[in-house]
Every structure is written in C-alpha cells, then in structure tokens.
Amino acid sequence: MSELEDKYADIRPYNDDEVTASLSRLINDNAFIDVIAKYNLPRFLSAVPFITRPLVRSQLRKKWGSVSTVEDVQNEVAQYLNKLVKRTTSKVTFSGLDKLDPNQAYLFISNHRDIVLDPALVNWGLFQYKMKTVRIAIGDNLLQRPYITELMRLNKSFIVKRSTKAPKEMLRALTQLSSYIYDSLISGNSIWIAQKEGRAKDGFDQTDPALLKMLQLNGRKQKKQFGDYIKELKIVPVSISYQYEPCAIAKAKELYHKQHHGEYTKSAGEDIASIVEGFSAAKGHVHLAFGEPIESHCDSAEELAKTIDKQIVDSFYLHPGNYIAGGCKKEVINSPDTITFEQRMASVPDELKPLVLAMYAKPFHRKTEINTNNCEH
Template sequence: MTDNADPYHDIRPFNDAEVPASIERLINDQEFINAIVNHRFEHSPRWLSSLLSPLVKVLMRLKWRKLKTVAHIQNEVGVFMQSLLQRTSQGITVKGLDKLDPNQAYIFISNHRDIAMDPALVNFALHRAGHETALIAFGDNLLKKPSATELMKLNKGFVVKRSAKGPRELLKALTQLSNFIKDSLNHQQSIWIAQREGRAKDGMDMTDPAILKMFYMAGKQQKIAFGEYMKTLNIVPVAISYENDPCDIAKANELYQREHLGSYNKTEFEDIDSIIQGIIGNKCRVSVNFGEVVTEDFETPEALAEHIDRQIHHNYQLYPINYLAANQSCDELSQACRDRFAAKLAELPEQAHSYLIANYANPVHNAK
C-alpha cells in the first residue's frame, strides 16, 4: 500500500486484516517467548525453561487462534485487566463517565503516572461501561523490541515519533500525527494521550502546551482559529490516581541522582522494566475520574493547558498516603499506612526522601 493510499501506515494501529499476521509474528518471536517463560517460571532451572519454550508456543497458538479482529483483542484485554486488577489492586473506582455520550468520540487527556497502566485503565473503564475503547498514543522510545511494537499496535496503539531529527522531519511527523488524530475523531474513534511526554515523577500533573499545539496543526492548515478548532476535538481531562505507585521508589531515585549526582543513566530497556513493574506491582486502590468536555473558547494553548490542569487537579482522588506525605490530617490515616510509607523511605538514601514525599504530597497541594 502506498503512502498516498494510507498516509498513516507507519504510525497507526493494526486493523482487523492485520491481526492474524501480527499474532503469528509474536508467537514466532523467540525473545518474546523466552520473556514469557522466564516470567512465569522464574524460579525454575534454565534447562527446564528451554524445554518449556516450545510448549508455550503451542499453548499460545491454541489460545490466540480465536483472536481474528481488533474487537477480539479488546475483549481479551478486558478479561486480562479484570484479572490483573483483582490480583494487583483493591479495586478501581470510575467517576464522570456516565456524563459522556457512548456514541461520541473524544480526546482523553490524562495525567501520566504509569507507562502502560494509565491508558489501560482508561480503556478498561470505557470497555466496562460499553463505550468504544480509545486509540492509545505511545512514544517510539518504547519500540526497541519488535514484540513491544506488535503488542502495542495490536492493542490500538499509535506511534508518536519522539525521535524525529531536525526541524523539517519533526514538522512532518507532528503534522501527520495531528491529522491522524483529527481523522480518527471524524471516524468516531476516541484517542487517549498523556498530558505530557514522560511520567510525572514528582506528582506535578501539568499539561504541556506543546501537546495542544500539535493538536492544532491540522486546524491551522485549514486556517481555523485555535479556540474554535479545539472545541471540535471534544477534549476530556482525566485524573488517574494510584494509592500506591509501584514505581515510586525508582522515580524518586532517578530524580535524586539527576539533581545530586548530576546525571542519571537510563539502561537500554528501563522503560520496558518500568512497564512490567507498573503492571504487576501492587497499586492498592485505583481511581479513574473523567472530567467535563472542554467547550470554552481558549485563545492560547497555555490557557487551555491551565484549564485541563484545573480539572485534573480537582478530580484527582486523594488517599491517606497523600495527606500523610503532605503532613495534613486525614480521618482514614492508619498506623499501617504510616508504616508502609516509612518502609518506602527506608529503601532510599536520606537525601532522596524529599522526592518520594513530593510524589505523594503534590497532588494535595495542587487540589487547592
């Protein structure tokens, strides 16, 4: 297929016709199979793992051969998420979704705390309520392994080309992305995107106006005023809250090293490791709160970003650990919560404590 026939071929998710071939590539990806075996049988001797590899391939082919369409994949992901949250959380609370039209497409802009779980939770909430799940924006920095690309594009992921070099290449990539998002909305397909590039490691959920400028590029081509065009996108701010952040200690350690040691050397597959930890780690209670559709006419990206932030800060679910970190009283605050927080701090150098505290305290300060 030519670029003219499919202008988004290199960034869009897989369609129904592409699902079976993608699944076959995954099953034949030995590195992917080894990763599954090593995770499921991590305490088994290596010789046994090598024997299990062919068996895992056979079982995957039997389990996945029924998955022929994107809808099949979404149903399977929904079942997985239900089971995952039962094992790794004390439940998910969803608010505000009942105010949204299931027949309308939206851009869901959420705060960004976890690479994989943030969009997964939004889509789980949508799926469970009978809404069409959203396409998921993910950076090309996560495409270092072929299996990661397959999994993300199977799960309605589309690529944000963060690695584009030079002004001309960057402009081309952002224009393509902006047009893809608008065309998706026109075809009644919702979008999820984080409010900023990279996770908020300090608990400061702030929208980057550059994201909104990217949205507007398609409108600018049509010579539509910023405020008028943005109202056509049906932007909905979403606040995602984790009572326990499985990656909180790693985040605090990274910020500590950057500021006190002068640099932080990220390992090649650290993002993948963060994804795994975020998925399997204990989250305690989880909240996904949908805000109101942006209908006001904002003249600048900065003004719109502030409005999105106000909604996210207002709708962010605060837990006892947040109040404890902010040194504020809370009726629910227990000794067990104090002990858990003290145990987290004990895993870090004393100079890094303030970063972990800020990660939980800042949502309290922002809510005011």
C-alpha cells in the first residue's frame, strides 16, 4: 500500500509485509545492539563493542530468522512476558475478562502506572483468554531513538503526536488519531489507551476529559451525538494495581523537585531508564480488573470521565501496602506482608517517604469514598 493510499502511514503499527525490513533495521542499529549487550552480557564484555556487536547480531539473526508477521512478533513478546512475569512478580491475576465477548473489539481505557508494562499486561491477559491483543497508544515523546520507534511499531503500537504545538497541526493530528482509533475498532482491532497523558505519579488515577473529546472528533465529523458515538466505541475501563508501585522513588523525586523548584525537566534517557526499571524491578502481585463496557448514556466528556473513574477506582485491587499507607488497622494485614512493605519503605530516602506513602494511600482513600467498609477486606 502506498503512503497516499494509507492515510495512517505515519502513526500506525507495522503490517506483516513491513516486519522483515524493520527487524533488519534493528539488527543493523548499533545503538540497539549496544543496549541489548548492556543488559544481557557481562559488563566487561559489553564495554567492548567490536566484540559484542557481531556476537549479538548473530544471535538475533538466529532468533528472529523465522519471524515474518505481526503475529510472530506477538508470540515472541508473549514468551518474553511469560519469563518477565515469572521473574518479577509473585503472581498476575485478572478479573472481568471472562465477561467480555472474545469476538468484539473494545476500547480499553486504563489507569497508568508503568510506561510499557500496563499495556503489556493487558495484552498478557487477553492472550491468556485467547482474545486478540490490542493496538497500543504511545506518545511520540518516548520515541527518542529510531530503535524504540521500530520496537513499538512492531509491537502493534501507534503514535500519539504529543510534540505538535501549533493549533492547526495539533487539531489535524488529533483528528487523524480519533479517526484511526475508530477505524481500528470497526475493523475488529481492540485499542489500549491511558486515561490521561503520562503516568499517575501521585497514585491519583483520573481520566482527562480532553482524551474523551479527542475520541469524539471523529464522531463530530460523522455528525453523531457524543453519547451515541461513545456507545459505538465499546469503552471498557481497566484498573491496574501493582503491589509494589513501579519506579516509586523516581516518581517521588520528580514530585519532590516540582514541589521545591517548580518545573521538572526530564534528562535524556530518563524514560528509557523508567522502562527498564519497570521491566526488571520486583512488582509483587499485580491485578488487572477489566470493567463492563460503558452502555449508559453519557452526554459529555466530563460525565463519561466520571463513569470511567468510578469503575477504575471501584475495581482497583488494594494490596497490603495500600491499606498500611492509608492508615487502615494493621490487624487486617498478615504480618509477612506488613514486614515486607515496611522493609521497602525503609529503603526510601526520608524526604521522599511522605510522597511514596501517599502513592500507596491514594487508592485506599478514594475507594473509601465509595465503600466505607474497606478496612474489613
């Protein structure tokens, strides 16, 4: 398909006929090869590129030799995720997936705690339930290196142009994005998108109405009312809950800096470091609660945001740390979990402790607003 025929060429994931060329570009990208070496080979060896690069390239050619379609890529990712889940979690559990129609495409809108793991674990759940994996919305701010763009587009990610600032260009980009999401859904491809731009660094999960207004841009073009159009999208809220908050100290540092110095500017490579930490750090028990498709008539973005938030907050799985940080009586927590959480908190720098505790406490307090009996969990 030529670029003229493909109106989403600059944002969509790769198709089957583009996989082989993309893998070839990755194998020939020194920056990518050096990253693989850094995280997979002994330090003394990875520091000598003229030795490691041919070695890594040879291994990747063998490993990827039979990979030629998007489904092949998804199967490779599933194998990697399986290892990651075994290595870094005590367990990953799901609720609500059994109530969804495996033949229906959904727009999954979830809270956002980890850059890559959130959609990866949504896919992991769908994969377990023999459902098609999602197309993933990813901000262009993360695509700092060509190899990241390749990896993301190979893994069914589409690009959200956040860096566009001029009003006309921004409207054009958002309209294209809205149209792409709709066309994906009607062609049977589910979508994952975070409920707001960026991760919830303070533990406060809240849907941004601006996101929902973006979704409606295509509905407006079709001359459809907000409520009618939204029903067509089959929105399913997803609540992701980590026993141990991903990148908690890094998030707290950013919040602390903002509190004391105003703006916070990320250093080069900071998002990549967060992705790596999210993959490698212990996460304990992770639970993903898939909600019910929103059928109620929401006539505005603000009303729909509240409906999504209620499902996400209500179905958020509270772990021991959430109860402890929330000030719930410790009798409801078994002692090993209490000790483990307190040991983790002991390693947090003193000035960041209140911020990290607040991350864990926020979901507990928000649920308490809905259900006053949380302490009897």
